[in-house]
Amino acid sequence: MTPARRDGPAEAGLPRLIAERRAKARALRARGVDPFPAAFARRRTIAEARAMGEGLGPGSTAEGSVRVAGRLVAQRGQGRMAFCDLEDASGRIQLWARRDLLGDDGMDALDDWDLGDLVGAEGPLARTRRGELSVDLRSVVLLAKALRPPPDKHAGLRDPETRHRQRYLDLMADAGTREAFVARARAISAIRRFLDDRGFVEVETPTLQPIYGGAAARPFVTHHHALERDLFLRIAPELYLKRCIVGGLERVYELGKSFRNEGVSFKHNPEFTSLETYEAYADYRDVAAMLETMVSHAAEAATGSTAVSFGGQEIDLAPPWRRLDLREALREASGIDVRRHAEADGLRAAMRDGGYDAPDGTGWAKLVDGLLAQALEPSLVQPTIVLDYPIELSPFAKRRADDPGVVERFEAFAGGMEIANAFTELNDPDDQRERFAALAAEREAGDEEAPPSDADFLAALEYGMPPTGGLGVGIDRLVMLLTGRPSIREVILFPATRS
């Protein structure tokens, strides 16, 4: 006859693991102990505790006590002695439990701890004979019972689906993930500091817009019931920021989310973070100089250096960045001079001759864009500013005075990706009206990405906008570069997923 089981409920797998942990929490409550107490006073961070114990020699114990708290990440039982590793945001430290010093109650409490529990501990700092700085426990307390088991303590969490859907587990298991998001925050605050120091005013403009614009993309549509109208999630803040320039704010920026209703890829998420800046009385060359300085500041803040490693290559973001003329660069990279093929059909044929993909029914400007993406972009690993784009690709940029087919615009590339887009802003309302008309024609012809006209924006321009340099930076892509992460999903905490 089999002996009665005394080792917990009969369920298997995860339900059983949860039931075992719940039983421990229940047992604590039965003894009048709250497994989720409210606070743990006088805590020091683990980094602070480590600094305090720095001078301790092996086998010695410090005066006084420290109180530390964190997540239990490893346990090594040893009978009447035990070791645990405790981790908080600042680091990791060993807890050293001895029955003669911690007492029977403390050792019993320790027995019921599981990996993943949040615990508090108190005792003098000590260094073991093996040289490991430890808290020589005098008292312990459970601060929050983990009812589910954490990811594997050594192998961690590998499954990309779980890493993205349950990012808290990825953060818990992988210090590198935590570091990437800290680096992101540092880069963003460095950018804000940089702009604030230069007299830029941070503004907030609508994310819910009656008319969207400022980029070529399909928008998300939502509905306002009280106003009985559809509203669009912005695809860019551009047209509102220029209204701020019209109003005389002169230097403005907005750092926040925009939304584009398109596919998901390693460099696209439906919601993404961008920086846009507008500076009155500046042009695109002033903006280029500001960009390279700003990005190198962000790199230093995020990583401590302007040199970053991305896709196995070292990239140095320190200014000055290389400048290329788009037409020249395309001719060098592909052998095709796009100005010599002024019609779509001729350019398409030349591209196909050169082995490039050039789909039927695509206009001249989009073919140029395609040639840029295929022939040039992948080779732009070191930071590069590509200047002077065809007007057809740039409905909000000012024409060059000496060449009306070209606008004062640049895109910045690094790591083979576009990271920024800038131009001298179009401030001639009549020219802008014509560009809107051209967009309307493209829309009519079936281009769902062509944005609609915005009469109020035109009215604003008619009140007079100073000559202005504008900039857009893809913050997520910039952070990819700074943290060496190959996918946008690795720098967005909770990326878009299906169902």
Next chain:
RNA sequence: GGGCCGUUAGCUCAGUCGGUAGAGCAGGGGACUUUUAAUCCCAAGGUCGCAGGUUCGAUCCCUGCACGGCCCA
């Protein structure tokens, strides 16, 4: 949208040329007062992504679907 690959225990992964599966870690019981991927002993844990098909028999072969990854558009 297309192509390729993946989905097996809580986690990380093996494996089955078609006969319903293993390890390490975690969890349970036990031993251990200097461990640190602690160690040792014992026991347990699986609708092999979902749905069909072929077959005496499918986790394995086929089809579809879902989710994910990479590449292309």
